Amino acid sequence: MAKRPIFEEVTTAERPAARGGAIDAARRGSRGAARVWLAVLFALVVAMIAVGGLTRLTGSGLSITEWRPVTGALPPMSAEAWQAEFDKYRVIPQYQLLNKGMELSEFQFIYWWEWGHRQLGRIIGLVWAIGFFGLLVTRSMPVGWTGQFLALGVLGGLQGVIGWWMVSSGLTGTMLSVASYRLAVHLGLAFVILGLIAWYMLSMSRPGGALMQARRLSEGRLVRAGSWLIGLTFFQVVLGALVAGIDAGRNYIDWPLMAGGFTPPGMWDLEPWWRNLFENDGTVQFFHRITGYILFAVIVGVWWVSRRSANRKTTLAFMGVMHMAIVQMVLGIVTVMHSSPWYLAILHQFGAVILLALAVRARHRAKYPLPQSVRA
Known part of the structure; x- marks a missing residue:
């Protein structure tokens, strides 16, 4: 029997199949x-x-x-x-x-x-x-x-x-x-x-292994920005609950002013002062409005930063947050100017649900970017 070349032996030898790790077990x-x-x-x-x-x-x-x-x-x-x-x-x-x-x-x-x-x-x-x-x-x-x-x-x-x-x-x-x-x-x-x-x-x-690989491409700056978006959105939701709890959305129905001024009258009338933050309808609605403006500005800023992302799907996720923020702000203004009827109030609340979910998705996309083609 003729002796087989060494390279043939090396290239044709059978190898044991690779075994998956614990994540795939x-x-x-x-x-x-x-x-x-x-x-x-x-x-x-x-x-x-x-x-x-x-x-x-x-x-x-x-x-x-x-x-x-x-x-x-x-x-x-x-x-x-x-x-x-x-x-x-x-x-x-x-x-x-x-x-x-x-x-x-x-x-x-x-x-x-x-x-x-x-x-x-x-x-x-x-x-x-x-x-x-x-x-x-x-x-x-x-x-x-x-x-x-x-x-x-x-x-x-x-x-x-x-x-x-x-x-x-x-x-x-x-x-x-x-x-x-x-x-x-x-x-x-x-x-x-x-x-x-x-x-x-x-x-x-997505499979656990795919998430681990995607995390290597995580964009830390956008992950941190996504955390801020989620935190501010949550804070705005809590303020909205305070507004709802005392029906503060039904008493000041002009916009962008409140009773003709930037701040509502009697904003700090209650004693001690901290009670105004929970029980004064004008004060509660004022801070809900101001936080809404701040949140919207932050969302626009984060979207602008996300445009530099190498992953188009991540940018689109933050763009979705911005579009929903526009809808939610307009809906909030309309709700207040109509003295918060129940159907608009519920729609505004549902908008908050969508906005939070989109912010969570955007942060997830930044931490675990979706795969995309080289051409993209």
Whole structure:
């Protein structure tokens, strides 16, 4: 037998197949399943924010005066049960000072709004539990994501506790509605949860290895700018909740001035001074307007900087934030000038949801740039 050339032996020798790392060790469909689960949670939280806004606008938030996380899932099933719930409501200040003489049928209307709001919260908790434990039981949990997904459930439970803390503020004294600062905490946490879900969804849309490779092309300057956008947007949402909590959007309907001046009259009349930041309708709306201008200027500035990015898809992501900011600002001005009717107020709130989601996406694109062709 003729001796084989050394180069032939080297080039034809069989090599063992390369083995994937820990990131690729999970089942192939695990990230896809997690993404679908997160998408359902995202849609439910958006619906929860909308229903919560309508519950407040209809004055329904104090119609259920007890917190029963389990037994409260069942509404009154008889005339006696309805009367018992109505009797509990007739004791609180909102009925005594605002709705005295309300008929049972009118009470049932606001009761169903609040019951639906709480029921949707239970559904969100159930969907989270089914998805989380389902991923664990089927061993489909994406590697390294157990803690993050567990945190969503913990925050959801905390949101329920804060919700009751908010409602309880309107059950005593002379309160006609819930405390505005507690409403701001409640809505703020909802947006935190929404932002986290959006970030996790974006991460689940790509393999773990692809994210690690993309991070090498991360644009630190735009990542930091994206963090500022998310933070300022969140702060503006909290200010918007304070505006909504005291109906501050209905009292100064001229723009760009307020009652004919740059600042509203009596801006610091309340004592001590810090109460004006929460209870003075003119002061709260003024700072909401000013923060809106600042946020818009920052968004335009960040978009201008993003134009230098080598990745066109990253630039387009920041451009999307800027376009939505224009829509949201115009919508806010129109809402105020029409004295904040419920349909415009809800639309403005939904605009905040879209703006935050787009800001999260832009930051994600900056940290994990999408692949693009050399020609692009």
